[in-house]
Amino acid sequence: MVKIKSFEFSLRELAGSMGDFGTLFPLAVGYIAVCGLDPCGLLVMMGIANIVTGIVYRLPMPIEPMKVLAVVAIAAHWTPSMVYASGFAMGVVWLLFGLTNVIGFIAKNTPLSVVRGIQIALGVLLAVPAVTMIQGSWALGIISILLIILFRDSRWAPAAVVLMLMGLVIMYFRGDLAGLGGLGLTLPMPMLFSAKDIFTTFVDGGLAQIPLTATNAVIATAALISQYFPDKPVTERKLAINMGVMNLAFPFFGGMPLCHGCGGLAGQYYFGARTGGANIIEGVIEICLGLLRPPGSYSSFRASPRRSSAPCCFWWAWSS
Numbered sequence: 001m002v003k004i005k006s007f008e009f010s011l012r013e014l015a016g017s018m019g020d021f022g023t024l025f026p027l028a029v030g031y032i033a034v035c036g037l038d039p040c041g042l043l044v045m046m047g048i049a050n051i052v053t054g055i056v057y058r059l060p061m062p063i064e065p066m067k068v069l070a071v072v073a074i075a076a077h078w079t080p081s082m083v084y085a086s087g088f089a090m091g092v093v094w095l096l097f098g099l100t101n102v103i104g105f106i107a108k109n110t111p112l113s114v115v116r117g118i119q120i121a122l123g124v125l126l127a128v129p130a131v132t133m134i135q136g137s138w139a140l141g142i143i144s145i146l147l148i149i150l151f152r153d154s155r156w157a158p159a160a161v162v163l164m165l166m167g168l169v170i171m172y173f174r175g176d177l178a179g180l181g182g183l184g185l186t187l188p189m190p191m192l193f194s195a196k197d198i199f200t201t202f203v204d205g206g207l208a209q210i211p212l213t214a215t216n217a218v219i220a221t222a223a224l225i226s227q228y229f230p231d232k233p234v235t236e237r238k239l240a241i242n243m244g245v246m247n248l249a250f251p252f253f254g255g256m257p258l259c260h261g262c263g264g265l266a267g268q269y270y271f272g273a274r275t276g277g278a279n280i281i282e283g284v285i286e287i288c289l290g291l292l293r294p295p296g297s298y299s300s301f302r303a304s305p306r307r308s309s310a311p312c313c314f315w316w317a318w319s320s
Contacts, residue, residue, distance in 0.1 A: 006058030007277040015158030016273020017282035020264035027065040030074040041188040041254015043290030047283040054279025062264025066257040072205035085197035087247045087257035095244025107219045107236040122263045160271040183292045188253040220262035
């Protein structure tokens with residue numbers, strides 16, 4: 001284990017860095033498989049965002065997709081340029097909200113009960129589909145829950161690491177890893193989008209995304225940071241500016257619309273993240289996955305009926 005001031009690099013920080021994968025992977029898979037986003041740009045930009053925020057804030061800071069935009073984009077089969085345009089539009093909004101401190105006014109006038117209600121509602125919304133997803137695999141689901149309970153506080157075999165390794169083993173014996181070619185180096189490509197796409201996606205999904213981002217990604221996240229790390233508070237204004245800068249820059253290199261999230265922070269903290277090291281570890285993993293992957297196309301992934309589970313979906317989206 002290596003400790004550097006507010007950074008720790010250990011198995012527990014690695015486990016904590018995986019605490020938000022349940023939100024990240026399904027939406028990332030949808031963007032890749034349905035909308036046709038390049039996994040290289042998507043993963044590398046997310047990795048950079050994680051590393052930078054980990055260094056700047058020196059504490060776990062979840063970086064995840066904007067959920068409303070992701071759902072609308074996947075349901076409506078948006079083109080890649082539309083996804084990138086929607087992220088840029090959100091970048092403009094949140095940079096303005098941060099620089100003018102509009103978000104500070106909103107946070108000041110939002111009751112704490114609303115923040116707690118958002119956190120509870122998000123927990124329920126995540127738990128319900130989780131129960132649905134494990135139907136037909138109840139034994140595996142129960143085993144996974146027991147592993148989380150048994151190994152959550154383990155320093156040498158943290159629960160999230162154990163679960164990820166178990167998933168890879170299951171994929172291996174199912175044959176999901178067969179046929180993967182050698183790794184090849186890929187780089188993010190410059191991306192362009194039109195003013196029309198910016199306006200269209202903002203109206204179709206961006207307007208609905210704003211209240212969710214304001215409450216969950218900014219107000220609730222700032223409140224949870226002050227609860228977990230009272231000596232390292234982060235203001236709502238800083239979070240808004242951070243999201244604005246990310247979303248103004250990353251779409252031009254294939255990044256999806258990004259935000260923070262109190263649910264992601266809770267997941268990271270639960271599985272062991274306590275320092276900015278968790279973000280750096282996650283960022284390195286994502287950059288490696290983005291830069292080093294088997295060359296190929298998306299067509300086989302979209303057409304294959306066998307790639308139904310979330311872990312398998314992400315692996316095949318990455319490899320194809």
